[in-house]
Amino acid sequence: MGKHTSNFTYSDSFSTKSDDRHATPPFGMQPQYDLQRSTTISCLGHPSHPVQTGEVICRSCGALAAGAHLGIYQIQQLLGRGRSGNAYLAQHQRSKQAVVIKLFAPDPVSMGLWEAARREVRTITALRHPSILPNFSCTAWYPKLPPGTTRPLPDLTAPYIEQDVYLLTLCQYAPITLDHFLAHYQKSKRAIQEQGPRFLGYLLSLIAQAGTALSAAHAHGIAHGALVPGNILLNNQGHLWVADFGLARLHTPSAPYLPPELYGVRDACLQKGTMTPFWEAITPAGDQYMLATLCQQILSQLLLPADYEHLQPILQCALHQHPARRFASIDIFIHELTEQAARPSHTTGHSLRPAFEVLPQQDQPSSGEYSRGYVQLTPPPSEAYEKQHPATANYSLASSLPPSTPADDWEKLGGKFFTSRDYESAVNAYLQALELDVNKYSCWLALGDAYFALERYSGALGAYERAAALNSYDPGVWTNLGTALDALGRHKEALICYERADQLNA
Template sequence: MSDGEPGRERVVAGRYRLLSPLGEGGMGTVWRARDEVLRREVAVKEVRAPDWLTAPERERMYARLEREAWAAARVAHPNVVTVYDVAAEDGRPWIVMELVRGLTLADLLDAEGPLPPRRAAAIGAEVLSALRAAHAAGVLHRDVKPGNVLMANDGRVVLTDFGIARVEGSSALTMTGEVIGSPEFLAPERALGRDPGPESDLWSLGVLLYAAVEGASPFRQDTPLSTLRAVVDEALPPPRRAGPLAPVIEGLLRKDPAGRPPAERVEGDLRAIGSGDPPGAGGPAHSPTLAAVPGFGPPPPTAGHEGTAPTAAAPSPSPSPASPSPAPPPRRERRTVLVLVTGIVVLVLALAGLTYGLLHRDGDDPDAKGSGATRRAETGGGSTARESTAESGDGAAPSHRRSTSSAAPAQSVKVTISGGHPYSGACEEGRHTLDLRVDITVGRAPATVEYRWNSRGGPVSDWRTRSVALGARSVRVADSLAVRPTGPGNRVWAEVRSPVHTTSNSLPLSVTCTSATPSTSAPEATPTSSYG
C-alpha cells in the first residue's frame, strides 16, 4: 500500500495507525499497524459482519466477538498470538494483536507440498500445546486450519485467530450456501449444529495433520454442503504417507467426540514422532489404532504376560542354581566372533583378488586406460557415482539425500486476486477504473512474476511485472484496471506467464456507465463499496 492511500492514514481508536493489509477473509481484514502510544508495530483485525445479517444479529455477533477476543487475551503461551487490546470503532470491535512475521502453514504447503511425518508431527505438537493452553483458559479456537498457523521467522509455530471466524447457529451459512470459516476442517458435531467442545478443536487438528502429510484434507468435496455431508457420513480415507503419524490422525478423526484420545496423550505422541521415536514413547499410546502401522505397536505378548505370569515369574525360592547359566553365552559369543572375523578375512582376500584381476585387465587394454579408474579419478565423475552407490547401501541414506536435494523446492507461483466489485455510475472516457489486490506467492525467492488481466472476452491489460524479494516468498500489491462497460456475466482473472504459467481465481466483472451530461470536470468516480 502506497503512502497516499487512505488506509495508511486512518487511525483507529485514536491510537492504532493502519499501515498496510496483511490478509483478508470472509469476516474482515488484518492490518499491519503502528501503536502510536507504545511506538511498536502490531496487527489489527478489522472485523466486518456479513451484509446479510440483520442489525440485531450484527450487534450480537460484535458483542460475542469482543467477549471472545478478551477471553483469548487471557491465554499467555508462546504458541498463541498475543491479544493486546480490543478497540471500539464504527460500532464494531478492532482486535489488536501481536505482529508475527512469517509464512502460514498453508503457504508452506503450497510452496513445498506434503510434509514428512516427523516435521508435520513437530508442528502439530506446537499447535496442540497452544490449544491445550486455550482450553485450560476456557477458550475454544473453532477454526484450526493451516491458514491460521504461522511459521514465524523466529522459529515459533503460532496459532492465530482465536474465536473470531465463527458465527453461531444457522447464521454460519450464507444465502448461497457458502460456509464462513472452513467446512473441510469442521468437526462432525459442529456440522450437525451441536455445541462444540475441546474435542472439536482436536478433530480440526487431525484434519490439519492429514492435509499436511497427504497434500489435501480428507473430506473436501466440490461444494461446502457436500463437504459437510462427507464430514458427517463418510469414512476417513486411509492416510498413505503418514507413517507413524497415521494412528494419531485416525484417533483424532473419530466421528464421536468421546472416542477421540485425550489432548495430553496426543501431544506426547506427536512430540515422540517429531523426535524420531515411536508414538507412546513418552506416555500411553493409542491402543485401538496403534497396530495400524507396522513396527509401531505394543510388543507381542510373551509367555507369562497373561494369566500365567505370576506362576512363571516365581520359579524357585533359591537363586543360586541360576548363577552358572550365564557362562555358556560368552563361549558362544567368542565362537561367533571367530567365525565372523574369518568370514571377513576371506571376503577381503576375494575382493583383493577381484580388484587385481580388474586392474590387470585394464592395464592390458590401451583403450581402458583412458576410460577406466584413472579417467574417473581425473574427472571426478566416477567418485560421485561411487559415493551415491555406497550411500544407497544404507536404507536411510537415499531418503536423506532426496530430502537434501529437494530442500530448494521447484519454482511455483500462486496468485490470488480480490476487490473489483460490480460498478454502475459515471465513467471517464467510457471507462471505469477497478481497484484490485494481487497476492503472489512463489516457491523460491527472489523471483520476478509477469502477469496480465484477462477476461472472457480476451486480455484487458498489458503484461505487468512484480518482484518478490529474497526471503519474502510472497507479496501483496495494489493494482488497478480500466474497464469498458461489460455485462454481468463477464469475469476477470490474472494470467501468469513467467516464471511458470498459471492463472488466479476469477472475480465478477460488471461495469455499467450511466449517461451523464458533458459538463465541466466531473469528479472521478469511486467504487461504492470496499474490498470484500
C-alpha cells in the first residue's frame, strides 16, 4: 500500500498574538530572535523580575534571564512551564538553529533518579526513531561554577542540601504542541467534520506515529510514564514526535492521564517524598492507557460522535481499569484501531476507510507479542456504554461467511470473532485453521488466548504447549504458558516459564 501523504496542513493565516512573548511562534513560521535592547535586564518568568548584569538565573523565581548565554546558545523566550521544569527557546549563535533547552530545578523528590533518567535518554537517543524527539544532551548544570568547571553526576545521588545544581536537556525544536493542534482545528471544526472519515484517517495516522515511538521504547525496556498533551509535538507537515522519554517519569501525570493502577503509587510517592515508586511501577500497559486517553480526547474534540463511535470498543479495552485486560501491546492496540476504522460503520452505513492511506500496511501482530501478565484478552466495554450503544458495543459478524480455504482465512476470521468477544466462535475458527495446517504456530497461540478468555485454562495450556513445541524461542509463548499455569494453581511451574521468558528477552 502506498505511503500516506496528507493534504491537511496548517493555514498560513494562523498566528498567535504578537504581544504574547511566551507564545509558541505561528505555525509554519520560524521564531523571531531579535531581542529588544534595554539597559534593564529581566528574567523570563511570569511575572518577570529585574536581574543583575551577568546573572543567568533569576533569584526570585528561578527563570532564566532574557538573552542569557548558556555556552554557544542564547536564550530567546520561555516556551512553557512543565510539571518539573521550564522549557526555553534558544538559538545557536553560529548556525542560528533553533533548539529547546529544558531546565529541571533542584528537587529532592526526583533528583535521586537523575542518573537513571540520563541513562534512559541515552538509550532512547541511540534508537534514532523518527517519532521520538531527538535529545542532543542531558547533563547536570551548575550556574554558579566558573566556565569549564565540572562535577561528576554520580555525586548527585547523595542527599541534596545544595541548591546550585540543575538538570539541563537540549533537544530539537518542534513548533506545535498537541494543545495548539487541537485549538487550531477547532476553529474550523465544522469544515473538518464534513470530511468525517477522511479526517479520521488523518488523526489515526498521527496516533499511529505516537504508537510506533512507544512500541520502540517498550522493546528496549523503557516506558514513557507521562504521555500528556505537552509531550506530543508536531510540525505543519503532519509529523509527530513523542518527547521527554526518560524525563517524564520524574513526576506523575495528573488526571485523566494517570492510569488507575498508579493512584496508590502516586500517594506513596507523596508520603515518602521520592518518585522512585512511580519510576519503578510504570509499565507499557500504563502508556497504552495514556495513549488511549489522548486518542479519546482528540477524536471527541474534533469529530462528530457518529464518526468514531465504532472505535469505542477498542478504546474501552485500552482504557480498562485492570492492566491485564488491556491489549497485549501498543502495536496490537493501534492495529485494532486502524482495522476497525476501515470497517463499515454501523451508524452511518458508509465505509470509514480513509480517502488516503493512514500508514503503510504492517503485518498482523503475532498473538505471541506479550509481556508478562498481559495476555491478549479483549474485555467487553463498560455496561453503561453497551446500554447507550448496543449496535456498536459488539461488532456484527453474524453475516460473515466462513471461507472454505485457506488456513490463513480461518485464522483471520477467528481473530474477528475474538475481537467481538465471541470466543466460542473464535475457538471453532482456529480449530478449522489447524485442521488445514496443524503446524500454524500463530494459530495455536490464538487458540490458547480464546480458551483462556473462556476460562478453559487446561485447553489454553495445551494450545500454548503446542505453540512452544513449534517455536521454543519466542518469549511470548513462555509468558503465556506461565499465565495458564498460574490460573491452574501450578505456580512453581509458572515461575520456571517466566524465567525462561526473561532469559529469551535478555
